Amino acid sequence: MDKIAKVTTQEGGFKIDYLTYKNVCKMNNTNTLVASDVIKEVDVMPILGTDYIELYVSNAKQAAYFYKTAMGFQSLAYAGLETGQRDWESYVVVQDKIRLVLTSPLRSGTDIGRHIDQHGDGVKVTALWVEDARKAYESAMARGAQSFMSPVVEEDQFGHVVRAGIHTYGEVVHIFVERKNYKGSFLPGYQSWKPYYEAEGVGLKYVDHMVGNVGLGRMNHWVKFYEEVMGFKQILSFDDKDISTEYTALMSKVMSNGNGRIKFPINEPAPSIKKSQVDEYLEFYEGEGVQHIAVATDDIIKTVTELRERGIEFWIFLLPIMIHFSIV
Numbered sequence: 288m289d290k291i292a293k294v295t296t297q298e299g300g301f302k303i304d305y306l307t308y309k310n311v312c313k314m315n316n317t318n319t320l321v322a323s324d325v326i327k328e329v330d331v332m333p334i335l336g337t338d339y340i341e342l343y344v345s346n347a348k349q350a351a352y353f354y355k356t357a358m359g360f361q362s363l364a365y366a367g368l369e370t371g372q373r374d375w376e377s378y379v380v381v382q383d384k385i386r387l388v389l390t391s392p393l394r395s396g397t398d399i400g401r402h403i404d405q406h407g408d409g410v411k412v413t414a415l416w417v418e419d420a421r422k423a424y425e426s427a428m429a430r431g432a433q434s435f436m437s438p439v440v441e442e443d444q445f446g447h448v449v450r451a452g453i454h455t456y457g458e459v460v461h462i463f464v465e466r467k468n469y470k471g472s473f474l475p476g477y478q479s480w481k482p483y484y485e486a487e488g489v490g491l492k493y494v495d496h497m498v499g500n501v502g503l504g505r506m507n508h509w510v511k512f513y514e515e516v517m518g519f520k521q522i523l524s525f526d527d528k529d530i531s532t533e534y535t536a537l538m539s540k541v542m543s544n545g546n547g548r549i550k551f552p553i554n555e556p557a558p559s560i561k562k563s564q565v566d567e568y569l570e571f572y573e574g575e576g577v578q579h580i581a582v583a584t585d586d587i588i589k590t591v592t593e594l595r596e597r598g599i600e601f602w603i604f605l606l607p608i609m610i611h612f613s614i615v
């Protein structure tokens with residue numbers, strides 16, 4: 288047997304290494320394997336998409352108004368005093384497949400308040416939509432993840448949801464969300480939020496990628512985490528020659544899950560004449576965290592024009608293979 292086995296698919300075939308071949312055959316108790324076996328073997332962490340992104344913010348209601356009025360999101364759900372929460376409130380807004388949860392503390396001395404005091408407004412949770420949250424959690428834990436939240440079943444009259452979470456860089460966590468048995472607007476514990484005022488959408492469709500800024504020398508640590516714990520693959524790499532100006536530089540590796548729906552670039556600072564923008568982030572955010580969330584649109588000119596009309600300011604820069612429009 289050659290060290291590399293070729294598996295034929297309808298698209299023409301691809302190669303896998305001998306060890307994978309042996310392992311999959313052993314698992315299936317056969318001497319042959321088909322393409323679907325290999326896909327199962329490679330994607331140890333099947334993820335259906337981004338479920339929601341939760342930001343801890345100092346004023347959730349005002350933030351929700353901003354995301355609705357300026358960014359074209361619609362109201363979806365609410366939790367707070369009226370739903371029995373005494374310590375925090377969350378407003379959930381949605382645009383196509385993007386769900387943002389905007390959470391603020393209702394009293395002093397909460398961890399949410401401490402997070403805001405240290406970091407300012409920022410991303411706390413990237414929730415990943417999975418078929419089986421317990422399995423995703425247990426499989427990540429078996430490969431070395433650090434637990435944030437053991438699996439919990441939450442339910443109301445619309446069904447039940449299973450959630451479990453693990454830590455990633457900084458204070459950011461990934462929460463696995465299994466919602467196949469749930470028909471409510473967002474999650475159990477939230478009520479539908481249907482105010483009189485709604486803004487028109489601007490064509491934002493889904494989360495394209497979410498970038499993490501990590502400390503000097505830490506990029507490869509987190510690349511390894513996404514490879515080993517989450518089963519991601521590195522799909523792109525930029526060094527300081529690719530992403531730099533005369534004054535600021537960074538290095539970045541882009542990690543993607545098996546079906547490509549989740550992409551997490553990881554940045555670390557690189558030396559330059561002035562401080563790297565990643566260093567600047569780490570200093571002012573006071574730690575590692577999410578640098579930006581990129582969202583997709585089918586018509587970027589139309590979306591950007593509409594956002595500018597609503598008061599969003601832009602700076603535009605060119606990378607060799609893509610155009611980024613960033614909101615300042």
Ligand SMILES: [Fe+2]
Pocket residue numbers: 496498579581611
């Ligand atoms: Fe980006």
